[in-house]
Amino acid sequence: MHSSESVSLWAVVLGLVVLSSSVSRLLNHLYFNQHEPQSAILPFVLLVIEPPALLALIDGANSTSFNGLRLLYTYAIFLSSLSLSIILYRISPFxxxxxxxxxxxxxxxxxxxxxxxxxxxxxxxxSRLHEIYGPYVRTGPNEISVTDITAVTQILRHGGLDRGRFYDRVGQDHIPPSIMNALGEVHAAKRRVWDRALNPVAMRDYEPLIVKRTTQFVSRLAEHGTVDIGCWIDMLTLDIMGDLIFGGGFEMLRAGRDVNRVGERIRGFARGVNLLGQIPWIMKPVGFIPHVGQAVNEFDKFAQDLAIQRAKNGAAGGKDLWYYIADEAELEKEKPTLENAARDAFVAVIAASDTTAYTLTSAIWLLLSNPECYQRVQQEIDSVIANGDDPFDAEKHRELHYLSGCMFAKPATSPILPLILFWTRNETLRLHPALPSNGGTRQVRLEQPGRFIAGRYFPPGTSVSVATHSIHRNPDYFSHPNQFLPERWLPDSKLEKHEPSAFIPFSLGPANCAGQKFAMREMFGVLCVLFRSFEMKFADGFAGEEWPGSFKEIFIVARGPLMVTLDPRNHASI
Structure with a gap:
């Protein structure tokens, strides 16, 4: 064959490749636009096999023209035209x-x-995008971030939007659903168990363990002059949850370190979940992602081992959280498997330890950064809780009105709810919500009609995220939103703007935090003991004002050391 003929043949083949690739990429785009893949495997296989299949159809029997260079050109044309088609559509007015x-x-x-x-x-x-674009921002090709509290309430409450694509993937294959990601009737059944485990009567059984660990916590702190208070609070909350769920075994406070790498495992799992939440279609081949699949699998194995140990050895004291999670009383129609109970149990460790530790550490940082507030809190605690009084007494806590502004704002007076703790409003959680992005997206499913929410239309396939951090610092809802002003929660506050409905650190609706009352009870007791026991200040040479710069959202919030100096207070006693 002459060179001119070869060139002509190549030109014809190239033209057919361009034409067929364009048709193929258009069909691919149209199909997956209407039928979102449940896994990355199918699209990956199609992307691999379609270009050589197209080239084989074009070349026919002329096998001599089927070579590596033409195959490379075919891949380049197919993938580039498909990418260009998708991008142009996404940014178009259509x-x-x-x-x-x-x-x-x-x-x-x-x-x-x-x-x-x-x-x-x-x-x-x-947060920066909302400052620029307003309460509705397109943060992805098919994702909207929302800070309009009217819309947020409709999205999260009963009858709102379903949980997003990530939750559809979890629960498949080797990953059983937990309270965090279960849907529909499964979630309702799990929530019923959790509500039973965290009612006021059940929580009374947990208090001796909290008191025991908090006493140990203060005793260990007294052995040191300067500490990373955040690290010690992490160990405290993990030891408490280890006792309450698995019958003990962590013993971090005693060792002064994370003996079994529990905190490290939690952070590894949280990072994996956080990244998988961004690309949920990668759930099935997750094992191929370096570190992510390993962290998730290691977490599951560790939880299973602890669950087996608890099931074998029983509770450390009376009824513990595992008693309810594993339905040892057999109150449910279907008793959960050990694997399923283990996953719920370790989710509880994360939810009740890391988020509590982050809030406690943030409260200390905020108070040390505002000495007037710190002194006022300490004076109030001293005046209400005298020597010999129980710092865990909930009745005493109700008299700590200023601390309730820092940590728990006093609810409206109600004869029907006289025993509600001050957990409903919180200046620390307003500034530093434990889940800055509200823990996941919601979605208008492709098979459903579009939804009108707060006068805005959300078409099928739209993912919606709630920007909790942005809402809490929105000047439309809170005066001086970036300032620590506990008095904004007090009844006589003179601040111009204060919208309690825009305070959603525990989310809203059926997926709100099941353990919020327990967490607030625990935090109030720990802070009362801590402030009565020590005078605290930032350690010499520690740049306290830079501490928030260490925050990294990994589903939960990872943070750097918070170095403080502790001086025992002579009159303090637990």
Whole structure:
């Protein structure tokens, strides 16, 4: 064959490749736009096999023209044309979310938001976007971030939007659902168990363990002059949850370190869950992602081993959380398997230890950063809890009105609810919510009709995220939103703007935090003991004002050391 004929043949083949690739990428785009893949496996296989299949159809029997160079060209043309088609559609006025403002790169690809999540700064990035674009921001090709509290309430409460795509993937194959990601009737059944485990009567059985560990905590702190208070609080809350769920075994306070790498395992699991939440279609081949699959699997294995140990050895004292989670009383129609109970149990360790520790540490940082507030809290505690009084007495806690503004604002007076703790309003959690991004997205499913929410239309396939951090610092809802002002929660507050409905650290609706009352009870007791026992200040040379810069959102919030100096107070006693 002459060279001119070869060139002509190559030109014809190239033209057919371009034409067929364009048709193929259009069909792929149209199909997956209407039928979202449940896994990355199918699209990956199609992307691999379609280009050589197209080339084989074009070349026919002319096997001599089927070579590596042509195959490479075919891949390049197919993938580039498919990518260009997708991007142009996403940024075009024809996209269903074209009316929502947002940065061009976010409209074109979710990889930018994934990169922000990978760096732990996604919640800060979204806050800046809301400052620029307003209460509705398009943060992905098919994702809207919302700070309008009217819309947020409709999204999260009963009859709102379903949980997002990530929750559809969890529970498949080797990953059993937990209270965190169960849906529908499964979630309702689990929530019934958790409500039973965390009612006021059940919580009274847990108090001796909390008192025991808090006493040990203060005793260990007294052995040191300068400590990373956040690290010691982490060990305290993990030891408490180890006792309450698995009958003990962590013993971090005694050792002064994370003996079994429990905290490390939690952070590894949280990072994996956080990243999987950004790309839920990767759930099935997750084992191929370095570190992520390993961290999730290691977490599951550790939880299973602890559950087996608890089932074998029994509780450390009376009824513990495992008693309810594993339904040892056999009150449910279907008793959970050991694997399922183990997953719920370790979710409880994360939910009740890390978030509590973060809130306690943030409260200490905020008070030390505002000495007037610190002195006022300490004076109030001293005046209410005298020597010999029980610092865990809930009746005494109700008299700590200023501390309740820092940690728990006093609820409206009600003869029907005289025993409600001051957990409903919280200045620390307003500034530093334990889950800055509210723990996951909601979705208008593709098979459902679009939804009107607060006068805005959300088309099928739209994912909706609630920007808790942004809502809590929104000047439309709170005067001086970035300042620590506990008095904003007091009845005689003179601040112009104060919208309690915009305070949602525990989320809303059926998926709100089941353990919030328990957490607040625990935190109030720990702070009362801590402030009565020590005078605290930032350690010499420690740049306290820079501590929030160490925060990284990994589903929960990872944070750097908080170095403080502790001086025992002579009159204090537990």
């Amino acid at each position: 996209h269903p979310l074209a009316q929502y403002p947002g940065p061009l790169i976010s409209k074109a690809t979710h990889l930018w938001d994934f990169w922000k999540a990978y760096g732990g700064r996604k919640y800060l990035y979204h």
